[in-house]
Amino acid sequence: MSNPFQDIVSDEKLPEILRQKVIDDINLIxxxxxxxxxxxxxxxxxxxxxxxxxxxxxxx
Incomplete structure (x- = not known):
């Protein structure tokens, strides 16, 4: 069984919109x-x- 986390590309950057949504959710919490x-x-x-x-x- 393969590890799905090894398939994640670590060099890719998240889009700025997605990053801002995550930060906004954390601030709301x-x-x-x-x-x-x-x-x-x-x-x-x-x-x-x-x-x-x-x-x-x-x-x-």
Whole structure:
């Protein structure tokens, strides 16, 4: 059985568009992880205020 990874040509360069899409996807994943870290771990009280139903304003 042959190794398919040996068939890959290592000297070829990826097209710039494909390279940019991969970098954009990595940046989106990193941003998502940073946002989750910020709101879930560092300051979880902020997340509660975002989804709070402002019962005080209904009385007025």
């Amino acid at each position: 990193k941003l998502s992880i940073d946002m989750a870290d910020l709101f879930m771990i560092k300051s979880p009280g902020v997340l509660g205020t975002l989804f709070d139903s402002n019962d005080d304003n209904e009385d007025e």
